[in-house]
Amino acid sequence: MTPWTLTDIDRALHASWAADTCSPDDLARSGWHPGNPSWGHCDITALVVNDIFGGDLMLGDVHCDGEHFGYHWWNRLPSGVELDLTLEQFQHGQVVTAPRVIQRPPGPLPRRWAEYELLRSRVTAHLGSLPPPAGGTSLGAPPATSS
Template identity: 30%
Template sequence: MEDKQESVIHQLQQILPNAWSIESSSKWSINNPAKGQCGVTSLVVNDLLGGEVLRTRIEESWHYYNQIDGKVCDLTASQFSEPITYMNIPSSREEAFSDTNEEQYQYLKSKVDKLMNKQNGEI
C-alpha cells in the first residue's frame, strides 16, 4: 500500500504545478504557482490518499498540509522561500476549507483527476 501512496504523491508532485491556477487560488502567480494553494491542495490530497490534514503557523497565516502514514506531505512548501518549521497541529477539512472555497476546490479536484487520468493513459 505504501508504494502506491508514494507513487500517487510523486505523480501529484509532477502534475500539481500544471493544475494550479488563478482558478484554484486568487494568490496564484506564474512566478509562484504554489502560492495560496495549501488549503485546496490539502483537501485534494486528503481525497486521494486519506491521512490527516495538519496546519502550522507561518507569519500571520495558517499553512495547511497533510500527514500520510505518519509522514508529513506538504506539496505546496515551494511557495515559501524559507524552510518551514512544522508544528503538526491537528486540523480538519473544515479548517482547510476556510482557506479556499467550493469553486476553487472543485476546479482543482477536477483538474487533478483529468491530469492523473491522462498520465495514467486513461481518457
C-alpha cells in the same frame, strides 16, 4: 486504473494550480504567478491529497520577520509521514510553526469550494479518476449557506 507515483501526483498538481484556484487572501497579498505556482494553494491541495491518501490534515501558523503572516495546510498520511506538496511557495523567509491536526469539515467546504472542485477536476484530467472526496463530501453539491 493506472498506478500513480508521488511524482505523477506532484506534476498533476503543478499543472493544475493557477490564479483562478489561488486563495483570494494570497492573491491580494502578492498575486499569483507561474514562477511560484503553489502560492495560495495549500488548503485545497491538502484536501485533494487527503482525497487520494486519507490521513490527517495539518495546519500551522506562518510567520515572516516575526509577524504572523497566515496559515499553512499540509498532510499527515496514515503511516504518520507528513507530506507537504506546497511548502515550496515560501520563498521569502516565511517559517511555519505550531503544527496541529485539523478535522476535515463534513460535506461541502464553507470556503473555497469552487476552487477545490476546479483543482480536483484539473488533477483528475491529468491522472484519471480519483477516489471519492474524504469526509462525505459530495462533488457538485453547492456550499452550505446560512439564512
